[in-house]
Amino acid sequence: MARPGPRRLGRTAALVVLLLAVIVLAVGLGSVTIAPGEVLGALWRGLSRAELAGNDVIVWQIRLPRVVMGVVVGACLAVCGGAFQGVFRNPLADPYLLGVASGAGLGATVGIVAGWPRGSIPLAALAAALVAVSVTLGLAREGRRFPPTRLILAGVVVGSVLSAFSTFLILRGEDRAREVLAYTLGDLGFSGWRDVGTVLPYAAVGCGVLIALGRALDTLQLGDLTARSLGVPVERLRLLVVIAASIATAAAVAYVGIIGFVGLIVPHVVRLAWGANHRVLLPVSALLGGALLVLADLLARTTLLSQVGVVTTLLGGPFFLWLLRRERHE
Amino acid sequence: MHKLLTLTTLTLTAGAAGATTYPLTLTDDLGRQVTLRSEPKRIVSVLPSDTETLCALGVCDRLVGVDEFSDFPAQVTRLPKVGGLYNPNVEAMVALRPDLVIVSKYGKLAGPLTQAGIPVLAVNPETYDDVFSKTLLLGKVVNREAQAKTLVLNMKRDIARVEILTKNAVRKPTTYFEIDPTPYSIGPNSFMGVLLTKAGARNIIPASLGDFPKVDPEFVVKANPELMLGLDLGTARSRPGWNSIQAVKTGRVLPIPKDLNTILGRPGPRLPQALRGLARLIHPELFR
Numbered sequence: 001m002a003r004p005g006p007r008r009l010g011r012t013a014a015l016v017v018l019l020l021a022v023i024v025l026a027v028g029l030g031s032v033t034i035a036p037g038e039v040l041g042a043l044w045r046g047l048s049r050a051e052l053a054g055n056d057v058i059v060w061q062i063r064l065p066r067v068v069m070g071v072v073v074g075a076c077l078a079v080c081g082g083a084f085q086g087v088f089r090n091p092l093a094d095p096y097l098l099g100v101a102s103g104a105g106l107g108a109t110v111g112i113v114a115g116w117p118r119g120s121i122p123l124a125a126l127a128a129a130l131v132a133v134s135v136t137l138g139l140a141r142e143g144r145r146f147p148p149t150r151l152i153l154a155g156v157v158v159g160s161v162l163s164a165f166s167t168f169l170i171l172r173g174e175d176r177a178r179e180v181l182a183y184t185l186g187d188l189g190f191s192g193w194r195d196v197g198t199v200l201p202y203a204a205v206g207c208g209v210l211i212a213l214g215r216a217l218d219t220l221q222l223g224d225l226t227a228r229s230l231g232v233p234v235e236r237l238r239l240l241v242v243i244a245a246s247i248a249t250a251a252a253v254a255y256v257g258i259i260g261f262v263g264l265i266v267p268h269v270v271r272l273a274w275g276a277n278h279r280v281l282l283p284v285s286a287l288l289g290g291a292l293l294v295l296a297d298l299l300a301r302t303t304l305l306s307q308v309g310v311v312t313t314l315l316g317g318p319f320f321l322w323l324l325r326r327e328r329h330e
Numbered sequence: 331m332h333k334l335l336t337l338t339t340l341t342l343t344a345g346a347a348g349a350t351t352y353p354l355t356l357t358d359d360l361g362r363q364v365t366l367r368s369e370p371k372r373i374v375s376v377l378p379s380d381t382e383t384l385c386a387l388g389v390c391d392r393l394v395g396v397d398e399f400s401d402f403p404a405q406v407t408r409l410p411k412v413g414g415l416y417n418p419n420v421e422a423m424v425a426l427r428p429d430l431v432i433v434s435k436y437g438k439l440a441g442p443l444t445q446a447g448i449p450v451l452a453v454n455p456e457t458y459d460d461v462f463s464k465t466l467l468l469g470k471v472v473n474r475e476a477q478a479k480t481l482v483l484n485m486k487r488d489i490a491r492v493e494i495l496t497k498n499a500v501r502k503p504t505t506y507f508e509i510d511p512t513p514y515s516i517g518p519n520s521f522m523g524v525l526l527t528k529a530g531a532r533n534i535i536p537a538s539l540g541d542f543p544k545v546d547p548e549f550v551v552k553a554n555p556e557l558m559l560g561l562d563l564g565t566a567r568s569r570p571g572w573n574s575i576q577a578v579k580t581g582r583v584l585p586i587p588k589d590l591n592t593i594l595g596r597p598g599p600r601l602p603q604a605l606r607g608l609a610r611l612i613h614p615e616l617f618r
Contacts, residue, residue: 062547062548
C-alpha cells in the first residue's frame with residue numbers, strides 16, 4: 001500500500017501553487033496587459049453580475065473562460081493519456097490512440113468544408129469521434145474480449161483511414177484549408193463560458209471514472225492473468241477505461257481541436273517525479289496537464305507561435321527528450 | 331549569321347516603340363533566370379490573377395489551358411483545366427504543348443515542367459504595388475508593353491476616382507476585416523489592407539502584426555472597431571465578449587458578398603472594381 005511520502009506531498013503542493021500561479025498569470029497577460037488588481041476587480045464584478053466594460057469584458061468573458069477551458073482540456077488529455085498508458089501497458093499510448101482525434105478531425109473537416117454554422121462544428125466533431133472509437137472497438141472485438149494489441153492496431157488503422165479522408169476533403173475545399181488546419185493544430189481561442197459548460201460534464205465524468213479506477217489500473221500492471229486471479233474483471237475494466245477516456249477526450253477535442261503531446265508526456269513526467277501508482281498519477285497528471293496547457297496557450301497568444309498545439313509539441317517534445325536522457329544518466 | 335539576324339531584328343523592332351525583343355531574359359518570382367526564345371503564343375496560366383491580367387492585355391486567345399480556379403473572363407472557363415495549386419496536372423499541361431506556363435511560386439510545378447523542356451515563369455502579384463509591376467512584366471512577356479502601360483494607367487485612374495470619393499468621407503470607421511474565422515485578419519501593408527484604407531476605413535490591425543496575422547480575439551475587443559467586415563452579425567454575437575464591441579452593438583457587421591470576395595482575393599486587373607465594392611460597403615452614402 002503506497003502512501004504518499006512527505007516529499008511527494010510537497011511536490012503536489014508545489015504543483016497546486018504552480019497551477020494557480022499560471023492561471024493568475026494567464027488571466028493578466030495577453031495582447032492587453034491587465035494589472036492583478038484590475039483582474040481581481042473584473043472577477044468580482046463578473047461574479048456580482050455587474051455591468052462589464054472595457055478590460056472587464058476581456059478578463060471575464062474572454063480570458064477567464066479560455067484559461068478555464070485550458071485547465072479542463074489539459075487535465076482531460078493528461079488523465080486520459082495516463083489511463084491509456086496504464087490500461088494498454090504501453091508507454092506510447094496517448095488519448096488519441098483509438099482514433100478519437102482523427103474521427104473528430106474528420107467530423108470538423110466535413111462541417112467546415114461544407115460551410116456548416118460554426119456552432120455545429122463541435123457537435124459534428126464529437127459525434128464523429130465517438131463513431132470512430134465505436135468502429136475501433138467493433139473491429140478489435142474478439143467475442144467478448146478486447147485484446148490490447150488488437151485495440152491499438154485497429155485504432156491506428158481507423159485513425160489513418162479517417163485522416164486520409166480528411167486530407168482528401170481539405171484538398172477538395174482549398175478555400176477552407178486554413179480553417180481546418182487551425183482546428184487540427186488545436187486552438188483555445190473563442191472558448192466561452194458556454195463551451196466550458198458543455199465540455200465540463202463530459203470531462204468530469206470521464207476523468208472521475210478513470211481516477212476512481214486507479215487502484216484497478218495498478219493491479220492490471222501485474223499482467224492480465226494476475227489481475228484476473230486477484231478478482232479484477234480485466235475485460236470490463238479495459239472497456240470501461242476506453243469508453244470513459246474516449247468520451248472525455250472526444251468532448252475536449254470537439255471544442256478546442258487536436259492538441260498534441262500533453263496526453264503523452266504529462267503522465268510520464270508525473271511518473272518520474274511521483275511514481276507509477278495510478279491513484280496518485282492520474283489526479284497529479286490532471287493538475288500538471290492543466291497548468292501546462294494554460295501556459296502553452298499563454299505562449300501561443302503572446303508569441304508568434306500562435307497555435308497552442310504548435311507550442312505543446314514544440315516545447316513538450318524536446319523537454320520530454322531531455323527528461324528521458326537525464327533519467328538514463330542518473 | 332545568327333548575330334546578323336539578331337541585329338536586323340533589333341533594328342526592325344527599334345522602330346516599333348515598346349515592342350519586346352526576344353530572346354528575353356527575366357528573373358521570375360522564384361528567383362530563376364528565365365529566357366523566352368520567342369513571343370509566347372500558347373500559354374498555360376495556373377494563377378487566376380495572372381489569367382485575368384493576360385486577358386486584360388488582350389492575349390486571352392493565346393491561353394490554351396488554365397487552373398481550375400481561373401473563371402474570369404467567361405471565355406477562359408471553356409479552356410482545358412490543368413488542376414489547382416495542390417493537385418496540378420503536369421501531364422495535361424505538357425499535352426497542351428505550351429510555349430510558356432505561368433505558375434505560382436508556391437507549389438512545385440517549375441521543376442517538372444522545366445525538365446519537360448517547357449519555359450516556366452513564376453509570377454505572383456502579392457502586394458498592392460506588385461499588381462502594377464506584374465502587369466507590366468506580363469505585358470513585356472507577351473509583347474504587349476503598350477497595352478500594359480495603358481491598363482496600369484486606367485487602373486490607377488479608376489482607383490483615384492474611388493479615393494477622391496472616400497477622402498471626402500465625413501467619418502472613417504475603425505474597421506476589423508476578417509479573412510477567415512480562426513480568426514485571421516489583414517495588416518495595412520497587405521494588398522487587401524491597402525485597399526481597405528483606400529476604401530475609407532481605418533484598419534485596427536497595426537503593421538507590426540504582419541500582413542495576414544492570426545488575431546487574438548481580445549485584441550479585437552480592446553480595439554473596439556466601429557465596423558466589422560468579413561463575418562456576419564450572428565457569428566460576431568456568438569463569440570465570447572464580442573457583444574461589447576461597438577460594431578456588434580450598432581449592427582455594423584457585414585459579410586463580404588461572394589462576388590466581391592472573389593475579386594478581393596485576386597490581385598489583378600479587377601483591383602479597382604474590388605476597391606469600389608469595398609468602398610460601397612464601408613461608405614454606402616457616397617455612392618447614392
